Every structure is written in structure tokens, then in C-alpha cells.
Amino acid sequence: MKDATRCVRHSESPLDGFASLTVPTYRASTIVFKDAEEYARRKDRGPDGYTYGMNGTPTSRTLEAQLTELHRGERSVILPSGQAAITVIMLSVLRPGDCVLIPDAVYPPVRNFCQNYLASLGIDHAIYDPVIGARISESLNDRVKLVWIESPGSTTLEIQDVAAIASAAHAAGALVGCDNTWASPLLFKPLEHGVDFVMEALTKYVGGHSDLLLGSVTVSQWEHFAQLRATMSALGFSVSPDECSLALRGIETMAVRITHVGAVAERIARRLASTFSNLEVLHPALPSFKGHELWKRDFEGASGVFSIVLPRSVGSRVNGALGSLQTFAIGASWGGTRSLLAPMSVEGERDFGPYGDDRTIIRVSIGLEHEDELWEDLHQVFDVLRE
Numbered sequence: 596m597k598d599a600t601r602c603v604r605h606s607e608s609p610l611d612g613f614a615s616l617t618v619p620t621y622r623a624s625t626i627v628f629k630d631a632e633e634y635a636r637r638k639d640r641g642p643d644g645y646t647y648g649m650n651g652t653p654t655s656r657t658l659e660a661q662l663t664e665l666h667r668g669e670r671s672v673i674l675p676s677g678q679a680a681i682t683v684i685m686l687s688v689l690r691p692g693d694c695v696l697i698p699d700a701v702y703p704p705v706r707n708f709c710q711n712y713l714a715s716l717g718i719d720h721a722i723y724d725p726v727i728g729a730r731i732s733e734s735l736n737d738r739v740k741l742v743w744i745e746s747p748g749s750t751t752l753e754i755q756d757v758a759a760i761a762s763a764a765h766a767a768g769a770l771v772g773c774d775n776t777w778a779s780p781l782l783f784k785p786l787e788h789g790v791d792f793v794m795e796a797l798t799k800y801v802g803g804h805s806d807l808l809l810g811s812v813t814v815s816q817w818e819h820f821a822q823l824r825a826t827m828s829a830l831g832f833s834v835s836p837d838e839c840s841l842a843l844r845g846i847e848t849m850a851v852r853i854t855h856v857g858a859v860a861e862r863i864a865r866r867l868a869s870t871f872s873n874l875e876v877l878h879p880a881l882p883s884f885k886g887h888e889l890w891k892r893d894f895e896g897a898s899g900v901f902s903i904v905l906p907r908s909v910g911s912r913v914n915g916a917l918g919s920l921q922t923f924a925i926g927a928s929w930g931g932t933r934s935l936l937a938p939m940s941v942e943g944e945r946d947f948g949p950y951g952d953d954r955t956i957i958r959v960s961i962g963l964e965h966e967d968e969l970w971e972d973l974h975q976v977f978d979v980l981r982e
């Protein structure tokens with residue numbers, strides 16, 4: 596063998612005696628085959644098989660398998676972001692002439708995707724009241740092929756009756772997809788409540804360190820998995836093994852992180868509600884919260900994300916008050932080690948419920964800093980805004 600050839604041929608290191616606790620990061624675009632015949636039959640390997648790097652490597656398969664187990668599902672796929680996971684589900688299920696129902700408190704880019712992209716393909720959407728429960732049947736008809744659920748809802752945390760919506764949807768011939776990013780599979784398993792597609796933004800609690808973007812879809816039926824893989828392949832969606840590797844590291848500590856941030860967030864939410872009577876604290880564990888009973892029925896606990904609705908009188912003073920923050924950072928996304936505040940308003944984005952006006956809503960994501968310092972930060976901000 597000449598040296599130029601030797602340069603491109605790595606010797607194989609035997610794995611005998613090497614046992615590590617980590618998942619290797621396998622990189623590949625090309626997958627090589629034993630012979631021409633096997634290459635010719637590569638499609639026979641099916642949606643689980645390795646045929647081209649686009650369809651995954653053992654690194655992404657390991658993450659898929661772990662999510663499948665956590666969700667008690669049949670198969671999972673990994674997408675480049677949570678938003679990509681949502682759009683791939685919708686593009687897999689919906690065809691021109693179909694309609695998708697989305698809840699009023701849906702993650703805002705989903706509403707955008709329906710309005711500005713699906714509409715141009717001749718796919719309609721309708722927005723429903725997230726707390727509608729079994730009365731969703733009144734909005735179902737032959738054209739509705741997918742009912743989307745997100746519980747709790749983005750920013751305003753409405754809890755949905757997933758089982759009631761899923762059974763009404765199935766009775767009317769529609770499939771059901773659920774964004775489970777707030778809960779993660781540790782606190783809620785939508786497939787066990789009748790959902791067909793559960794989606795996670797792995798960017799949040801699985802990643803856990805604000806340094807990666809990934810999404811996943813887990814399904815309860817093989818056919819849905821095959822259809823998702825076909826859509827991903829047509830659209831050219833694939834993920835880097837490095838991102839999967841970070842997610843595989845993050846998921847190892849997810850249970851302790853969620854337990855911790857959930858407990859701290861709940862204590863802080865209770866303290867805020869009892870200390871500042873001018874604030875409306877939206878946290879499902881508070882008995883005053885509208886969806887509290889439903890949340891108790893379905894969820895194993897609460898994660899570290901909740902919201903605070905400020906009184907209108909606060910107006911634009913909120914930005915100045917947030918200038919005193921020492922521990923919280925200001926920013927979107929959540930689920931990382933750093934605690935975040937995201938001041939926002941859902942004005943013009945709500946057709947139902949009491950929050951669609953111009954009040955400021957602060958979304959809180961609790962991270963891993965000391966609870967006392969987090970409380971001091973929030974106390975200082977809301978004390979300034981008391982009057």
C-alpha cells in the first residue's frame with residue numbers, strides 16, 4: 596500500500612478491554628456496503644436501517660431509543676430543532692385541502708407556520724380554546740386531519756385535557772400531536788393519554804445547558820415513524836452526531852435537574868403570590884391556578900418554567916426595574932443551568948382567555964443558582980413595581 600492510500604485508510608483499533616460509560620460520536624455521510632448487491636438492496640433496510648448519514652448513525656439511534664423508552668413509544672426521530680420537529684409532523688400528516696387545529700396558546704412560531712406557510716400549500720388551520728376539553732368535537736369535521744396540543748400552553752400555561760381531546764379527535768378520524776417540551780417525558784407521557792405524535796424541544800431540558808438546538812418526535816405506531824422518516828428524507832433534515840452527543844450527556848442529569856428546578860420554581864412562585872398581591876402568578880401547582888386540578892390529575896410534577904402577569908399600571912417601568920438583576924439573565928429559550936426572565940406580551944396573539952391585552956407577562960425559567968439569590972433578585976424587581 597502506497598503512503599497516499601495509507602493516509603486515507605485508518606487501522607482498526609481493537610475494542611477488547613475498552614469499556615466506557617459514554618456513547619461514541621459516530622460521524623458519517625457515506626455508509627459503506629459489503630458488496631454491490633447489498634448496496635443495490637439498501638432500501639430493504641427500511642426506516643431503521645443505516646443507508647446514508649442523513650438517516651442517522653448509532654449516536655442518533657441511541658438518543659432516539661432512549662426517548663422512545665422514556666415515552667413508552669414505538670420509535671423516535673431526531674430533528675435539527677424543536678420547531679423542525681413540529682413542522683415535520685405537520686408536513687407528514689397534512690395534505691392540500693386538510694385542516695389542522697392548533698390551541699390558542701401554541702408556541703408562537705407554530706401559528707406563524709400555519710398562517711404563512713401551510714396556508715400557501717392549501718392547508719387550513721383553526722385556532723381553538725386550549726381549555727375546551729371534549730367540546731373540541733364541535734370543531735372537528737372531515738377536513739380536520741390533525742389536532743395539535745401544547746400543555747401547558749406557551750407563556751400563559753393553560754392545561755389541556757389531553758385524553759378528552761385525543762379521544763374526540765380519534766372518533767372524528769383525526770390524529771393528535773402534542774408539544775411536551777414544558778414537562779419532558781419525566782413529568783408527562785402524552786402517548787399514554789392517546790396522543791399519536793409527541794414532540795420535545797430537546798434544546799430545553801434534555802440539552803440542559805443552553806448550548807444546543809435539537810428536537811424529537813416519538814410515535815406509538817410504526818407507520819407514523821416510516822412516514823416521518825420519508826418526510827425528513829424528502830426535506831433533507833438530519834442532525835449532527837455532536838449535537839446528539841451533547842443531548843446524550845444532558846439527558847443523564849435531566850431527572851435531578853428537573854426535580855431541583857421544579858421544587859425551587861414552585862417555592863418561588865408561592866412566595867411571589869403571597870408577597871406581592873398585585874401579581875398574577877401562573878404556576879400549575881398553585882391551587883388558585885385555573886388548570887390546577889387537571890395538572891394534578893395528569894402530571895408527575897412541575898418543571899422550572901412559570902409566568903408572572905404584571906398589572907397594567909406597571910406599564911413601561913418594567914424594563915428599568917429589570918436593570919437591577921444580578922442573578923437572572925434576560926433571554927428566550929429555557930431549561931438551562933442559568934435562570935432566565937423573558938418579559939413579553941401576548942397582545943394580538945390570543946383569541947381566548949384573559950391575557951391577550953397589553954399587560955407584560957414575565958416568563959421565568961429557574962436554573963441551578965442558589966435559591967436565595969434568585970429570590971433576592973425577583974424580590975427587588977417586584978418591590979420596585981409594587982405601586
Ligand SMILES: *Cc1c(COP(=O)(O)O)cnc(C)c1O
Binds near residue numbers: 676679702799808
Ligand atoms: C423552545 C420551544 C420550541 C422550539 O424549540 P427550538 O428547538 O427552539 O426550535 C417548541 N415548543 C416549545 C413549547 C418551546 O418552548
